[in-house]
Amino acid sequence: MSKTIAKAIHKVASKTRATNLSKVLLVAACTLGFAVSATAAPEKAATQNATITKSSPVFLGDGGDYPFSEAVRVGDTLYMSGQIGFKDGKLVKGGVKAEAKQALDNINSTLLKYGYQKSDVVKCMVMLTDMDDFNDFNKVYKAELAKPYPVRSAFGVAELAAGASVEIECMAAK
Known part of the structure; x- marks a missing residue:
């Protein structure tokens, strides 16, 4: 019976770790997405109003x-x-x-x-x-x-x- 309980505890612990890891990855991905959006938004707005060209002398x-x-x-x-x-x-x-x-x-x-x-x-x-x-x-x-x-x-x-x-x-x- 102790092997069965140990397997059950291990199964629950693995599931909990996977769930926690999934949550951490989801939060990290969202944070990264917001950070990219926040920095991209002003740049996008600026390029819509002004044409940026590089010209050689x-x-x-x-x-x-x-x-x-x-x-x-x-x-x-x-x-x-x-x-x-x-x-x-x-x-x-x-x-x-x-x-x-x-x-x-x-x-x-x-x-x-x-x-x-x-x-x-x-x-x-x-x-x-x-x-x-x-x-x-x-x-x-x-x-x-x-x-x-x-x-x-x-x-x-x-x-x-x-x-x-x-x-x-x-x-x-x-």
């Missing part, structure tokens, strides 16, 4: 004798090399106002060349060899660009290429 133009590209396009964003007041291979005369005007004209030419316009400019970085020229630069900048103005940084620097007083670097996006 496209290097445009060249710096002629200099080791840089005129611009690089990544997706719909155009990153342009800095421009100084060069026209016909020479720095224009007339100081910071004339140089700023020519640099902005050069930027506009680059924009147009690659299918952009001034209103697509989102960021500019300005380098001035004399921060006392800041107000004169701003007068030209305001005359050449329209509101809403791009975000901008201005830096005082010791020297610029070709003896320029100002250099402007911009980014544009469509």
Whole structure:
């Protein structure tokens, strides 16, 4: 009789372990399912509203004798090399106002060349060899660009290429 009782107890214990194991596995599977759903749901919603694309850089133009590209396009964003007041291979005369005007004209030419316009400019970085020229630069900048103005940084620097007083670097996006 003790063998029969032992077998019965073993059978009940095995069934209980199997049931408990099944419950644990079921809870674990549900928890994992909820965790996956919770992290997947926002991602799914985000991709329904926005198209995510990865775009390789496209290097445009060249710096002629200099080791840089005129611009690089990544997706719909155009990153342009800095421009100084060069026209016909020479720095224009007339100081910071004339140089700023020519640099902005050069930027506009680059924009147009690659299918952009001034209103697509989102960021500019300005380098001035004399921060006392800041107000004169701003007068030209305001005359050449329209509101809403791009975000901008201005830096005082010791020297610029070709003896320029100002250099402007911009980014544009469509």
